Amino acid sequence: MKRQRKAKCKKGISIIFVTLVYLFLFLPISVVVVNSTNATTTKPYLSWKGFTFDWYIKLFENDELLGAFGNTMIIAIVSTILATAIGTLGAIGMYKYKFKGKGIIDALAYIPVVIPEIVLGISLLTIFAKVNIPRGMLTLILAHVTFSVPFVIFNVRARLAGYDNSIEEASMDLGANRIVTFFEITLPVLAPGIAGGALLAFTLSIDDIIISYFVYGQTKTYPLKVMESIKSGVAPDVNALSTLILIATIGLVILTQSGLFKKKKEN
Amino acid sequence: MEKAHSKHNWKSNTLPALVTVGPLTLILVLLVAIPLIYVVVMSFCSIDQYYNVEFKFTLDNYKRLISPDYMKIYGQSLLIALVTTLLCILIGYPFAYIIARTKSKKKRLLYMLVIIPFWTNSLIRIYGWRTFLGNNGWLNSILQTLHITNEPITFLYKQGTTVLGMVYCLLPFMIFPLYTALEKLDGSLLEASSDLGAKPLVTLREIIIPLTSGGIFSGSIMVFIPCLGYFFVSDILGGGNSDVIGNLIERQFQSGNNWPLGAALSIILIAVTLILVRIYKKMGGDMESLGV
Numbered sequence: 001m002k003r004q005r006k007a008k009c010k011k012g013i014s015i016i017f018v019t020l021v022y023l024f025l026f027l028p029i030s031v032v033v034v035n036s037t038n039a040t041t042t043k044p045y046l047s048w049k050g051f052t053f054d055w056y057i058k059l060f061e062n063d064e065l066l067g068a069f070g071n072t073m074i075i076a077i078v079s080t081i082l083a084t085a086i087g088t089l090g091a092i093g094m095y096k097y098k099f100k101g102k103g104i105i106d107a108l109a110y111i112p113v114v115i116p117e118i119v120l121g122i123s124l125l126t127i128f129a130k131v132n133i134p135r136g137m138l139t140l141i142l143a144h145v146t147f148s149v150p151f152v153i154f155n156v157r158a159r160l161a162g163y164d165n166s167i168e169e170a171s172m173d174l175g176a177n178r179i180v181t182f183f184e185i186t187l188p189v190l191a192p193g194i195a196g197g198a199l200l201a202f203t204l205s206i207d208d209i210i211i212s213y214f215v216y217g218q219t220k221t222y223p224l225k226v227m228e229s230i231k232s233g234v235a236p237d238v239n240a241l242s243t244l245i246l247i248a249t250i251g252l253v254i255l256t257q258s259g260l261f262k263k264k265k266e267n
Numbered sequence: 268m269e270k271a272h273s274k275h276n277w278k279s280n281t282l283p284a285l286v287t288v289g290p291l292t293l294i295l296v297l298l299v300a301i302p303l304i305y306v307v308v309m310s311f312c313s314i315d316q317y318y319n320v321e322f323k324f325t326l327d328n329y330k331r332l333i334s335p336d337y338m339k340i341y342g343q344s345l346l347i348a349l350v351t352t353l354l355c356i357l358i359g360y361p362f363a364y365i366i367a368r369t370k371s372k373k374k375r376l377l378y379m380l381v382i383i384p385f386w387t388n389s390l391i392r393i394y395g396w397r398t399f400l401g402n403n404g405w406l407n408s409i410l411q412t413l414h415i416t417n418e419p420i421t422f423l424y425k426q427g428t429t430v431l432g433m434v435y436c437l438l439p440f441m442i443f444p445l446y447t448a449l450e451k452l453d454g455s456l457l458e459a460s461s462d463l464g465a466k467p468l469v470t471l472r473e474i475i476i477p478l479t480s481g482g483i484f485s486g487s488i489m490v491f492i493p494c495l496g497y498f499f500v501s502d503i504l505g506g507g508n509s510d511v512i513g514n515l516i517e518r519q520f521q522s523g524n525n526w527p528l529g530a531a532l533s534i535i536l537i538a539v540t541l542i543l544v545r546i547y548k549k550m551g552g553d554m555e556s557l558g559v
Contacts, residue, residue: 014365017361017362017365018362018365018366018377021358021362022380024435025380025381025384025435025438026384027395027396027399028392028393028394028395028396028398028399028435029384029387029392029395030395031395031396031398031399031405032391032392032394032395035398046398046401046403046404047403085290086290086291086294087291089286089287089288089290089291090287090288090290090291090292092287093283093284093286093287093288093291094287094288094291096283096284096287097280097283097284097287097288099284099288101292105288105291105292105295108295108296108299108300109291109295110554110557111299111303112299113557114488114492114540114544114557115492115536115537115540116492116493116495116496116513116536116540117493117496118496118498118513118516118517118533118536119303119306119496119516119533119536119537119540120299120302122306122516122520122529122530122533123302123303123305123306123533124298124302125520126302126305126306126309126526126530127298127301127302127305130305142298143298145294145298146294146298146299149291149294149295153291154555157555158555178283203386206388207386207388207389209388209389209390209499210496210497210498210499210513213499213517214520222388223388223390223391226388226390226391226394227390227499230390230394230397230503234391234394234398238391239391242387242388242391245387245388246383246387249383249386249387250383252386253379253382253383253386254379257375257378257379257382258375
């Protein structure tokens with residue numbers, strides 16, 4: 001009896017604790033969502049002036065904001081494709097072949113992960129300035145590829161750890177050449193790792209602020225646009241766009257997570 | 268295949284190795300190694316009167332690093348990072364434990380609920396905190412409506428607010444590795460321990476923590492290091508009263524425009540990172556588990 005009560009009490013404390021942490025995590029997000037429906041039109045857009053959905057309509061008239069969002073999407077998509085291709089090929093090559101300098105490449109791949117983002121940001125800024133690459137879309141994409149490539153490598157490598165080389169041998173013995181084997185055998189086996197890496201690269205790109213901050217030139221991304229507007233007060237249309245992105249994110253999280261869990265069960 | 272044919276296959280493997288690893292090598296050398304080396308070189312350079320970088324060797328930048336004003340900010344930044352890391356462990360550990368040990372279907376939902384805020388733009392979330400904590404913010408409105416206070420309380424622009432923002436941004440980085448470590452933990456060990464008469468705290472100290480220390484280490488690295496550089500958090504919430512090393516660097520590359528000095532300041536962060544990673548590896552830490 002006593003033991004039961006104790007267990008119940010423990011469970012109660014756990015539930016309260018977990019709920020408090022979730023409240024902490026979601027509190028500022030709820031501020032954003034609520035403020036996206038704030039009818040106020042005066043800076044800094046903080047006092048509550050009643051409920052409205054107007055900002056969701058006005059959002060689509062704010063070309064600057066939409067442009068920044070468009071830039072973010074272009075950069076995220078292009079850098080994800082590049083990082084996924086480069087990282088996947090690299091991880092496979094590092095796994096299969098022995099060559100000089102492999103240890104160095106391996107060590108270099110960890111740097112973007114552990115080094116503070118600001119150091120990566122300023123190092124890219126200085127080198128772009130040195131070789132006269134004008135800052136803009138190109139430098140943003142190069143920077144995003146740089147910091148997301150290692151995450152693709154790690155994800156693909158985790159999948160390679162359980163990879164059975166003999167199926168490739170079998171494929172080649174049966175007459176398939178290297179390229180056919182790569183597309184028909186290697187890639188499908190690694191697909192979950194590649195997808196995981198790509199997803200991570202995409203989200204890191206969309207959210208990045210620190211590295212982009214140093215290499216953007218005239219091409220503002222959505223986070224940079226938010227940063228700029230923070231000084232004068234974030235307008236509710238920015239909140240509205242953030243809310244829409246949040247909804248899309250929730251959808252994406254549910255989709256990918258439920259997918260991943262299903263796969264785990266199959267195995 | 269590699270072993271059996273390794274000798275005469277060497278030539279035919281050069282091309283595929285080049286095709287697969289080549290692009291990666293190019294990116295890592297051109298966009299990671301060379302820029303970082305260039306930062307080191309720049310930290311020894313001087314500037315002319317127009318603030319252009321001059322390739323004249325000097326130690327002035329390093330001399331300026333040890334000025335008392337800067338020392339104060341290093342101390343402050345390290346303290347903020349340390350407190351943030353400890354808070355993340357204190358909140359993240361029990362939290363990850365409870366989620367990892369949840370048996371029902373709810374576990375998936377609980378885990379997703381951690382990922383969602385992590386995938387929402389961190390800047391807009393930090394601004395959400397500012398809206399909540401400001402003098403005209405939600406919290407003060409609530410407190411005043413409840414007559415707990417008549418004057419608005421200043422929550423912003425303090426070191427504590429910066430720590431709050433850092434904990435908020437970096438907590439998921441602590442929770443993910445801890446969750447992975449705790450999920451692998453074999454439940455029967457805990458049962459055995461309690462069957463043999465160990466009190467829960469003893470089980471925690473002797474079994475659970477030693478078996479999950481890898482998660483604690485990698486989580487701590489992933490919280491502590493970024494914390495030194497997250498200048499936007501202290502900018503938005505700390506308002507200049509709680510600068511971290513990242514703020515010093517950012518200023519030299521924006522308004523201050525003394526790039527060599529900014530490069531020298533970055534060397535501090537590089538050094539701290541190298542030292543911590545070395546300690547982490549010595550303690551048996553796995554580099555791969557730092558990758559979220």
